[in-house]
Amino acid sequence: MEGFLPSPWWQIWWILALPCLIYGLFKLKKIMNENREVLPLLGVAGGFIFVLSALKLPSVTGSCSHPTGTALSAITFGPWITAVLGCIVLLFQSLFLAHGGLTTLGANMFSMAIVGPFVGYYVYKGLDKLNVNFFICVFIAAFLCDLVTYCVTALELALAFPATSGGLLPSFAAFLGVFALTQVPLAIIEGLVFVVIFKYIVILKPELLVKLNVLTEEKWKTAKEAWKNEVSF
Amino acid sequence: MKYLFEIITLIAIILFTGAFLYTDTIVQASGEEGWGGTDGVGSEMVEELGYEPWIDNSDYTFTPPSGEIESCLFALQAVIGGLLIGWIFGSWATERRIEKTSN
Numbered sequence: 001m002e003g004f005l006p007s008p009w010w011q012i013w014w015i016l017a018l019p020c021l022i023y024g025l026f027k028l029k030k031i032m033n034e035n036r037e038v039l040p041l042l043g044v045a046g047g048f049i050f051v052l053s054a055l056k057l058p059s060v061t062g063s064c065s066h067p068t069g070t071a072l073s074a075i076t077f078g079p080w081i082t083a084v085l086g087c088i089v090l091l092f093q094s095l096f097l098a099h100g101g102l103t104t105l106g107a108n109m110f111s112m113a114i115v116g117p118f119v120g121y122y123v124y125k126g127l128d129k130l131n132v133n134f135f136i137c138v139f140i141a142a143f144l145c146d147l148v149t150y151c152v153t154a155l156e157l158a159l160a161f162p163a164t165s166g167g168l169l170p171s172f173a174a175f176l177g178v179f180a181l182t183q184v185p186l187a188i189i190e191g192l193v194f195v196v197i198f199k200y201i202v203i204l205k206p207e208l209l210v211k212l213n214v215l216t217e218e219k220w221k222t223a224k225e226a227w228k229n230e231v232s233f
Numbered sequence: 234m235k236y237l238f239e240i241i242t243l244i245a246i247i248l249f250t251g252a253f254l255y256t257d258t259i260v261q262a263s264g265e266e267g268w269g270g271t272d273g274v275g276s277e278m279v280e281e282l283g284y285e286p287w288i289d290n291s292d293y294t295f296t297p298p299s300g301e302i303e304s305c306l307f308a309l310q311a312v313i314g315g316l317l318i319g320w321i322f323g324s325w326a327t328e329r330r331i332e333k334t335s336n
Binding site: 196 | 238296
């Protein structure tokens with residue numbers, strides 16, 4: 001939505017997003033120097049953001065929206081590297097598809113590539129500490145990555161356009177009604193899709209997940225025992 | 234169950250599609266044009282407040298001249314991602330198979 005964020009809001013979101021992007025680039029460089037074998041997984045993570053954010057799906061509310069696809073990258077690489085991947089996708093969309101724009105790129109990055117993955121990542125880590133089943137953690141994290149993105153979008157618009165009577169809250173509620181409500185069914189589907197994706201990564205390349213601290217070696221051994229019936233190794 | 238997750242996901246997608254078809258009959262009956270993007274709905278809400286967008290994509294870059302070209306570019310985006318995923322998953326699967334047979 002190019003042009004829909006007036007000054008000073010688009011500058012504010014850019015200023016907030018930029019340090020995250022730079023820190024992400026720094027982290028990306030570090031991880032690439034340390035172990036090259038995670039590179040394919042990074043490609044897959046980026047690929048999913050490309051695919052899923054290109055799919056505009058009709059939701060039950062009568063309008064269309066697209067999933068974010070950031071969960072794989074957020075859970076495995078953390079929110080900072082996701083900021084870099086998300087930035088690439090959003091830049092592609094704003095330059096070639098007139099979807100989003102350069103002035104709103106900061107705000108879009110902040111919602112889709114920073115806050116969404118940030119919440120997803122830390123919720124995943126928290127649930128993981130509580131010994132919740134790995135696949136349930138993935139589902140909840142992916143669901144939140146998607147939904148939180150649109151809640152933040154609604155907040156960004158509400159801050160720029162507070163209601164004339166009542167200010168921020170009624171306006172936030174109105175934008176939430178448009179963005180977040182449509183997103184709920186899509187977020188559930190996205191969560192389930194990522195559970196299936198993680199299942200295949202667990203089957204094919206569990207050592208990468210251990211390396212990236214998504215699963216600990218110990219947990220992986222006990223989990224292998226527990227998942228014997230659900231996953232074939 | 235070996236394919237538990239796949240089955241759950243499939244059921245969810247079928248339910249989702251069913252819900253879409255059901256709402257679609259309501260949307261069609263209302264006579265209004267439905268299934269626009271949430272971005273469009275959001276923009277309309279802002280424009281109703283009397284706000285005018287101060288910059289447009291066409292000011293500095295190209296905008297897809299028609300809906301067909303736009304959907305072509307969106308499909309291209311999905312293809313790029315899909316190819317990357319398919320290639321890497323394919324190599325991983327082959328790697329695994331070679332490992333298994335050599336053991």
